[in-house]
Amino acid sequence: MAQAVEDLWRELPPNPDPEDDLGYELVELDFIPTSTSGGKEVLVLPTDEEMLREDAFIVIDRSSVEDLGDLA
Known part of the structure; x- marks a missing residue:
């Protein structure tokens, strides 16, 4: 029997x-x-230009950007 997503x-x-x-x-x-x-x-873009062709970008509020390196 397959597990439900909730159980996984x-x-x-x-x-x-x-x-x-x-x-x-x-x-x-x-x-x-x-x-x-x-x-x-802030405009967030992938550095890989191929992904840009797939519309891979977002625009977010600057306060939503966190440098994860600073959190370690």
Whole structure:
């Protein structure tokens, strides 16, 4: 019998590895402050140009950007 998604989450470690446990692919990103809204927004782009052709970008509020290296 297949496990429900809710049950699969219970089997993950408390601090899962994004790649090994969750299947995420980590990519390099560029963060470019915008000239709109007084620079309060940031354009987040993948450094891989192929991904740009797939519309892989987001615009977020500057306060939402965290340097994970600073959190270690």
